[in-house]
Amino acid sequence: MVFYFKARAEVGDYTIIMGLDKYENEELIKYGFPEDIWFHVDKMSSAHVYVRMHKGETIDNISEGLLEDCAQLVKANSIQGNKVNNVDVVYTPWANLKKTASMDVGQVGFHNPKMVRTVRVEKRINEIVNRLNKTKVERTPDLRAEWEAVNAAERAERKLQLREKKRREEMERLVKDRQSELRSYKGLMVAEKMTSNKDIASSTKSLQELEDDFM
Incomplete structure (x- = not known):
């Protein structure tokens, strides 16, 4: 089971995704998208929350409102983090998540720790959490099929491009070749370089003149 939430309308049309348990989290880790930004309560157990950014957007495009929605949601879905104030939430691009064979189900590391950011959540804001929960939709998606379909569409788009x-x-290339041909033709047609039949006739001696020269 995967839960889908809608961020506040004023930040734009963004979907926030959360796995039901560590097994769904494992699937979300495996079949994420480059636009996904991952959230988790730092040093505590919590849900894995993702926000799917728009094409071409990065972690730098997350607005304050969208960041607050994601941070509040992940805090509210942490058994420990939901009980205390001043919780740190870490977030990073999906591509920075590192998964090795030795890790437990749902456990992740980071390829580059410098790409991990932290936001402090002072306290739970029920107004935000309740608003998000009202938008919650439960689905049992085939994440692999969705991932393959998106990748196939992107490959087709790249081929078309x-x-x-x-x-x-x-x-x-054809235009340049044509322009080159035209320049060459114009060069041959320059008046100073052209010779008329009259010019040829006037510059050629007659048979009689040639015989007189010989004599």
């Missing part, structure tokens, strides 16, 4: 790029390059 590559074909379009090659077509543009071929058109540009």
Whole structure:
């Protein structure tokens, strides 16, 4: 089971995702997307929460409102973190999550600790948590199938873009070749370099003139 929440409307159309337990968390780790940002209460057990950013956006594009929604949700879904104030929540891009064979189910590390950010949550804000819970939708998705479908669509899009790029390059080459041909033709047609039949006739000696020269 995976839970889907909607962030506050004023920050834009963003979906926040949370696994039911460590097994769903494992699937979310495995089949995440480059746009996903992962959240977890620091040094405490908690749910794994993700926000799916829009295409082309990164962790730097998370607004304060969206960050607060994610941090409040992950704090509220931590048995320990929900009971105390001044909790630190860590977050990082999905691609920075590190999973090794020796780790327990749902456990993760980081490829680059410098890419992990921290936000302090002073206390639970029930207004935010309750609003998010009202948007909650439970689904049992095939995360692998969704991941494969998105990747297939992206591969098809890249192929289309590559074909379009090659077509543009071929058109540009043809235009350049044509322009080169025109410049060459114009060079041959310069008046000073042209010779008319009259010029040829006037510059060529007659048979009689040639015979007189010989004599």
